Amino acid sequence: MRNRLRSFMAARNGFDQLGLALTAGALFLSLLGQVIRRSLPEFLGMVLLVWALYRMFSRNLARRQAENLWFLGRVRRLKSGVQGWFIRLRQSREYRFFQCPGCKNRLRVPRGKGRIHITCPRCGHRFSGKT
Ligand SMILES: [Zn+2]
Known part of the structure; x- marks a missing residue:
């Protein structure tokens, strides 16, 4: 069987x-x-x-x-x-997360820095965001 x-x-x-x-x-x-x-x-x-x-x-x-x-x-x-x-x-308490508009890479920036310019380390795209 x-x-x-x-x-x-x-x-x-x-x-x-x-x-x-x-x-x-x-x-x-x-x-x-x-x-x-x-x-x-x-x-x-x-x-x-x-x-x-x-x-x-x-x-x-x-x-x-x-x-x-x-x-x-x-x-x-x-x-x-x-x-x-x-x-x-x-x-999320210490960091703010952004997604690069160029390559969709996720980026982490420390909170409390005000409005900053962010350069994506992967593709070099620059954008600004409020932390
Ligand atoms: Zn990018």
Whole structure:
């Protein structure tokens, strides 16, 4: 039985991080549907579950791995964005944060210096801001 399952799953994508997220999302939506007594979240949860199962049994490994990599990249970006937000929040008493209009780089300047000229260290763009 175990061997048959193993040979069935060989050369199939199986469970990856995106599969885990889809399954977790399906579970969450299903519970949400139960709590608010609406069928739309449950239906969407079923869609996610079917998607997760499809990916699990898929033999197109290159495509599934590319999807998973894309997903991991998005998660990493979201994580660093949230971390950056917390760091800025923690430092917001002593520093004022600006975003360079030229290259979107984030800049940190000490508070309480009045109106100052800021030069972006990355692209050299100059702009002024009130600290
Ligand atoms: Zn810049």
